[in-house]
Amino acid sequence: MGRPPCCDKLNVKRGLWTAAEDAKLLACVSKHGVGNWTVVPKKAGLNRCGKSCRLRWTNYLRPDLKHDTFTPDEEEHIINLHKAIGSRWSMIAKQLPGRTDNDVKNYWNTKLKKKLKNIGIDPVTHKPISQILTDFGNITCLPHHTGNHFEPSLNNNLNTSTAFIPESDLSSGITELAYTNMVMMNPIMESHDHSSTSALPFGFLSHFQAMKQDDTVPLPPHFSNEVTSSCSSSSSPLATDLLSPQYHASAQVMAPSSSPFNWSEFLLQDPLSSTDQPKEEEVFHGLLSSPANPTVGNGIQSQSFEVGSSLAINGGPSLNINKNLANDHIASSALISFVDTILGQDSEIRTALFPELLDGSFDY
């Protein structure tokens, strides 16, 4: 048999912690340190699960935690890091001294997502919603029968995707379903002849739904709920997006200057620059090794992570993430090769998972 359980799960106290419990936990941790959380409740005289004690300590009682509101600098860090690595809250939190993953996650969900939506940026892809709409306009109307056929399950599966729909878009006649479909289909559609995608492929959607139900079937990166650009091409603007004047123009339009920093800066760049696409951890270490990143744990030597500082990734060319890429030749070259790589990988994934989509004989 395995280990004995750490506590009687049915009889431990749950819910909010009292001041007395906090004091006991603090006293215990200061006396014995943080090691084996399974014995902490017994040592501290608490009727709590060890897991609950660990959570309380790491999220609230740790002496190095900040409990004040996030600063604009911290906001910048979170947004930049989210754009780079997605919802890896623990990794993001490690870059913000005194903040926990829970803090960062809550702040993102309650404040930053809304802030981005309000200025027309999709908080998942960090792309301007106007661009998504433009792309949608290039796809001819979704047929009614398709909507009727898929609406319930699609809405069920993709509720979160519609969260960012600006009211103006809804009032202008774009339904949530259409919007959802648009966002869903856009990454795949945009690299194909738009004229051939006038109807949603039933086989494709059912394939998608089947994959959602079967964990053994790998989802293509497009369908990740929270997209991470370090491992997925979909969150990064495609080559045509990055290099087109419309992309830059729309980014400018969608980012008013009322914020303490320029929000449009979060739209245009991707930290990956090398043709040899670095692994996720390498990318993040590339971020950490920026010349200005404060030190945070794991033995990683770093200094303050300045948004706008150059990112030297994996020994490759530096990307200044705050400079306009249109004016940055080096960065543009790096991005082009990066995007080429991504497009190639994208194509492979599509061929593997949706051969019918790439087969000219496929009949919708």
Add this chain to the structure above:
DNA sequence: AACTAGAGCAACCGCCAGAGG
């Protein structure tokens, strides 16, 4: 004053990888 809706956030849930018995 009472009610309601929304925001904020602490805590829980469930999954995973690695480790212990």
Add this chain to the structure above:
DNA sequence: ACCTCTGGCGGTTGCTCTAGT
């Protein structure tokens, strides 16, 4: 080798507070 646990993580829930009516 197998089973079960721990620790860590991201996602979600539900309670509390506050502002608006």
